[in-house]
Amino acid sequence: MTKEILLIDDDAITNFLNQNLIEQKIKGIPITIFYNGLEGLKYIKNNPDKHYIVFLDINMPVMNGWEFIEAADSLTIETCMEIHVLTSSINPGDRDRANGLPNVASFIEKPLDELAMESFMVAKLKKPL
Amino acid sequence: MSPTPDASSLSEDYIFDFCPHPMWVYDLETLRFLKVNDAAVQQYGFTKGRFLRMTLKAIRPKEDIPKLQIAIENAKGRKDTYKEGFYRHKKKDGTVFPVFLKGNLIQYKGRQAELVIAVDVSDTVDHEKRLLSQNRLFQAISDMNNNLIRNPDWLKALDVCFTLLLETLKIHRVYFFQSDSKHDRIILMKIKTGPGPKISSERYGCPALPFPVLQHLIERLRKGRVFSMKRSKISDPSLVETLETENLKSLLALPVFSSGTFRGFIGLEDHELERNWTKEEVQLLNTLTTNLSHLINQSDVLDKVKNSESRFKSLVLNGTDLISIVDMDGIYRYASPSFDNQLGYSTHDLIDTCFFDRLSNEDVPRLRSALEMVQEAQKVEIEPFRFKHSNGNWKWIESIWSNHLGETNIQGIVMNSKDVTDRVRSKLKKELVLDLVKAFGNKGSLREGLDNMLEKLAKVCEIEAAEVWLKSKDGAKFILLGQASRDKDGELFLNHPMPVDFFSTGTGVQCKIERANELMIWDDFDKKSEFVRSNVAKKFGLRTCIGLPILSGQESIGCLLLLSKKPKDELDDAIYLLEGIGHQIGGTIKQKMVLREYLEFFELSPDPFCIIGFDGRIKQANEAFARVIGINRTQIVGGEFEAFIHESNRDKLDLVLPNRCGLGRTDGVEIRMLSVNNMEKWFIWSSTANKDHELVLAVAKDITDQKELEQSFKMSNARLHRAHRIAKIGYWYRSFSSDLSEWSPETYRIFGYTPENFLPTMENVTNAFHPEDRHLIEENPNNHLEPGVITKFEHRIITGNGAVKWVHQEIQMIIDESTGEPLHIEGTVRDITKEKEYELQLRISKERFLLAMSASKQVIWELDHRSKTMLYCQVSNRIEEQITKQAFEIDNDWFRRIHPKDREFVWDTLENHLFESEKDDWAIEYRTISENGSIGHVLDSFYVQRDCNNNPIKTIGSATDVTVAREQLEKIKNQNKMLTEIAWLQSHAIRSPLTRIMSLLMHHKAYGEEIFSTMDLLDIISTSIDEIDKELHKVIKITNKKFHNDQGNIINR
Structure with a gap:
């Protein structure tokens, strides 16, 4: 399966910066940006045969991160999705909540910096790509 | 030795001088010696010269001088010239001696003188004297012999002899002591005292020989030695004194022996002289003693013979032995006189009669054959047979027959018989007693035993009917306990009904017997109307009644009644046998009676009794014992007593058997015993030891129950x-x-x-x-x-x-x-120290509780599911508890205070929890509505106590008013909500732009102005900061709002 990285965040700047960083670190995997969960979900629905690595923000309009995860989980079709919650929230409650959900592979605090990427890579390397 | 002078040549003087006999011439007138010869000098001891100066008087003893005078006078007038005679002369030394004077009257020198020869005849005189005395002695001996021989009674003879002795020997006392060897005594048999000086009259009869002397004397005499004692020889002063008193000068004792045994001694006393006994005297005495001993012997022999003869005579004459001689056919040829006093037949009666005629019929055949036998056998012993006494009674005779047919003197069979009636009868009697006792003992019961015994008695004594009457226990009646009869009449008599119901001890034959306490016979019993059964007796011909008491020791226990057809005279034998039987059998009967009684008790007792031998084996046990142990009696008897004792108590066995612990009796020993099914029983044992029979009698009491x-x-x-x-x-x-x-x-x-x-x-x-x-x-x-x-x-x-x-x-x-x-x-x-503490603590606790309750406004309630009641208490005023009790229903007071909307819910939850759930404790919240309509919140926690089937027993709950808490909670909730909001805002809304700035800065650091220019960068940053600020304002606003709300609430409250 082909992999695809999705960046789902309502802030353009963040998306931009993140995209930059990720492109530098992970080469070869396409990155797609969405500005709310619904859009992302729609996209995934339409393209279910990909291995998605989703960087998901929580605080978004229309469908926030939590809703997205829930909806993704209750999708009738089979998807292969690893969700990494990327949020500005430093609330431990959010972290716990996220880790408790299925499909959530990790919880990253914004800003997504070099260090975060390093650890992400290590974690990823552990799992087969 | 001077040469013998020739006499022929000598002068007459010479002859005169040499004359061997003293010779002198004396003047008749002056009586002076005129001439004396040498012999005279020698004889008289005077010198010649002296002689010629003396007169005749000088040679005469003084007392003879008057005689001399007379003689001289006679001599003067004498016709004859010759004269001779015996005179006494005295020597110079005073010795007087007899002389035979021969004298011739002469003329001498112109004077009338006499020539005298004086022959010393002292020897002759002595000799003659001796001869005389000897003669006397011999005479005496002869006399004595004669006497002794002639006189059959030697004592009398002794008397005469003693008299002789006294005279002959001139002694003062003579006596004969006889020795009685049987009694070891010396008895004075004969004493003769002659006249003599100073015999103390007291002891006239008996010589007082001091005992030591006597002893010594006897000792010697026994040995056959003669004893002689002279006073002068005695040194012992006391003895001397005695002899003085007795005036005993000398004593001689001679033993008398006959056939070697010392028979006595003859003693002689001289009170004047201390004598040396002459040979002849001794001979005399010896003769006496010998003859005496001989005589004594003889008399002894004679005595023996006499005795024997008299014995024999009395034996023969007065004895009981019957000596008879019969010929071959049994005809009497001789019968000793004893037949008379023994059997009442004089010799005359028996001679020519037949021996067999007088025998009892049963014995005749036996004796006839014996007579045959003795003719061969020479001697036959015959066992007792019956011989008829002249008075008709039978006597038992035992006999030894010897065959003297050959001897000419006898020519017959000599029968030496003896009346052994008493012996035989007593034997029979003894046998009878034994038989009776045996007969009695053979049978088990008292009655049977008595019957058996009576049968025997009736048979032996030949009586027709016999009865035994024993006294009842209270002594008031006689009870008939035994009967026997020998013939039909007797039987009929016995079976005849009694004319009275009972025989009291006050009347009747039985009473009489008892009173007399000896055998009684009523001749003509049948005629004595005072006795109730006399008529009955008469009917059956029983005319004599013999009764005797049955005695056990001194106690009369009853009597024996025997009735016979024979008259009294013919019942001698029977009476003899019956005499005293009562004593003999009484004991046995009593014993059996007592035994019966005791046996009954022994068996009756509900307590175990047993008799144990000294070896520990049970000899006898009663029924109770068997029952208690639970096994058969036969298995107990002979077994070890120990076997029935529990092992732990086996050591106590020694206490039960007193012989083992040396006591006579032990009481109260508690022992655990085992019964057959191993049940334990406790008994308390008392026992006593009977040493004679080597038995221990033990009784016990079952104390199992008590022990338990x-x-x-x-x-x-x-x-x-x-x-x-x-x-x-x-x-x-x-x-x-x-x-x-x-x-x-x-x-x-x-x-x-x-x-x-x-x-x-x-x-x-x-x-x-x-x-x-x-x-x-x-x-x-x-x-x-x-x-x-x-x-x-x-x-x-x-x-x-x-x-x-x-x-x-x-x-x-x-x-x-x-x-x-x-x-x-x-x-x-x-x-109760602990309790007091608890109490105190409880009190404190309660106080605390009440305070707490009142402070906390809690209501405790309790449900009792069994009684379906509800209990709740409210504390008011901190110290008062108000407890209300109601039925558990949805519409009770408790539930009514619950808000109507929640009521159903609470009830259902409760019900559900009580009966469906498995949990024990739960809590529910609900609203309450008070009387004034205000709503409160209650948190009700409760605990259900369940039983093993999980059904609720009790529920205890505590309803806490949480209105305030609830409100507080609300507030807190709100606040939380706000905080969450704020947090969220902070986290997301505020931080988001911040992270944007961070990222931008990061990016800028990394890439510089590549993508974003500085101006753009600053723009974006500024925008972000504004965003942040805006958010912060929001936060403040929220908090402010909250604060105000709270303020308001507080005031309202």
Whole structure:
């Protein structure tokens, strides 16, 4: 399966910066940006045969991160999705909540910096790509 | 030796001088010696010269001088010239001696003189004297011999002899002592005392020989030696004294022996002289003694013969032996006189009669054959046979026959017979007694035994009917216990019905016998109408009644009645046999009676009895014993007693068998015994040892029940004590008359003392009370106690080691009803220190609880599911508890206060939880509605207590008013919500732009102005900062809003 990285965040700047960083670190995997969960979900629905690595923000309009995860989980079709919650929230409650959900592979605090990427890579390397 | 002179040549003077005989011439007138020869000189001892100066008188003893005068005178007138005669002369030394004077008258020198020859005839005289005395002695001997021989009675002869001796020997006393060897005595048989000086008249009859002398004397004499004693030879002063008194000068004793045995001695005493006994005298005496001994011997022999003869005579004449001679056909040829006094036949009666005619018929054949036998056998012994006495009675004769047919003197069979009637009869009697006893003993029961015995008796004594009457136990009646008869009549008599119901001991034949206490015979019994059965007897021809008492020791136990057809005279034999039988059999009968009684008791007893031998084996046991042990009696007898004892108690066996512990009797030994099914039984044994029979008689009492009771009591008691201990209850008792109380072990423990170190006197007990509580015990109990009622006290005590304890006492005082004075007081004491603590704590707890309850406004409720009731309490005013009880229904007060909307819910939850759920505790929240309509919130937590089937038993709940809490909670919720909001805002809304800035800065650092210019960068940053600021404002606003709301609430509250 082909992999695809999705960046789902309502802030353009963040998306931009993140995209930059990720492109530098992970080469070869396409990155797609969405500005709310619904859009992302729609996209995934339409393209279910990909291995998605989703960087998901929580605080978004229309469908926030939590809703997205829930909806993704209750999708009738089979998807292969690893969700990494990327949020500005430093609330431990959010972290716990996220880790408790299925499909959530990790919880990253914004800003997504070099260090975060390093650890992400290590974690990823552990799992087969 | 001077040469013999020739006499022929000598002068007449010479012859005169040489004449061997003293010769002299004396003047008739002057009596002066004119001429004397040498012989005279020699003889008289005077010198010639002296002689010529003497007169005849000088040679004459003084007393003879008058004789001399007369002689001279005669001589002067004498016609004859010759004269001779015997005179006595005296020598110069005074010796007087007899002379034979021969004298011739002469003329000498112109004077009338006489020529005298003096022949010393002293020897002759002596000789003659001796001859005389000898003659006398011999005469005496001869006389004595004659006497002794002639006189058959030697004592008499001795008498004569003694007289002779006295005379002949000139002694003063003579006696004969005879020795009685049988009695070892010396007896004075004969004494003769002659006339003599100074024989003390007292001892006239008996010579007083001092004992030592006598002893010595006898000793010698026994040996056959002659004993001689002279006073001068005695040195012993006392002896001398005695001899003086007796005036005994000399003593001679001669033994008399006959056929070698010492028979006695003859003693002679001389009171004047101490004599030396002459040969002839001794011979005389010896003759006497020899003859005497001979005589004694002879007389002895004669005596023996006489005795023997008289013995024989008396034997033959007066003896009981019957000597008879019969010829070959049994005809009497001779019969000794004894037949007369023995059998009443004089010799005359028997001669020519036949021996066999007088025998009893049964014995004749036996004796006839014996007669045959003796003709061959020479001697035959015949066993006793019956010979008829002249008076018709039979006598038993035992006999030895010897064959003297050959001897000419006899020519017959000599029968030496003896009347052995008594012997035979007594033997028969003894046998009878034995038989009777045997017959009695053979049968088991008393009655059978008596019947059997009577049968035997009737047979032997040849009586027709016999009865035994024994006295009843109370001694008032005679009971007929045995009967026997020998013929039909007797039987009929016995079976005839009794004319009276019973025979009392006051009347009748039986009574008479008892009174007399000896054998009684009623001849003509049938005629004696005083006896009730005399008619009956008459009917059957029984005319004589013999009765004898049956005695056991001294006690009369009954009597024997025998009835016979024979008259009294013919019943001699029977009577002889019956005499005294009562004594002989009485004992056995009594024994059997007693035995029967005892056996009955032995068997009857419900308690085990047994008889054990000294070896430990059971010889006899009664039914009760068998029953108790549970096995057959036959298996017990012969077995070891030990086998029935439980092993733990086997050592006590020695106590039961007193012979083993040396006692005569032991009492009260408790032994555990095993019955057949191994059940344990307890018995208390008493036993006594009978050493003669080597038996131990033991009786026991079953105390199993008691033992069990005892044990259970012990156990109970122990349990009680333990219970006391567990419950920590002590018991005490004090009688008012005593100062000392009795304390149970637990009481001591509670008070912290032991019986060893504390004495519960009133004083000590009072001191054990806490000082402040002492008043309870010091005052009159009546003040505190009501008699008969149990009163409680709680007070403090000070224990042995100084600790203070609380005790609870329940006391009861018992008074004497009549006086009202207290008798005793008792109570229980319990250590309640812990309880008191708990109580205190509980009280504190309760206070706390009430305070807490009132402070917290909680309501405790309780559901009792069994009774379906509900209980709840409310605390008001901090100290008051109000408890309400109601039925468990949805419309009770409790539920009614619940808000209607929640009521259903609460009920259902409760129900659900109670009956469906498995959990025990739960909590529900609901609203309540008060009377004034205000709503409260209640948190009701409860706990369900369930049984093993999970059904609820009880539920306890606590309803807490949480209105305030609820409101607080609401507020908090709101606040939380706000906080969350704020947090969220902070986290997301505020931080988001911040992270944007961070990222931008990061990016800028990394890439510089590649993508974003600085201006753009600053723009974006500024925008972000504004965003942040905006968010912050939002936050403040929220918090402010909240604060105001809160303020408002607080005020409202």
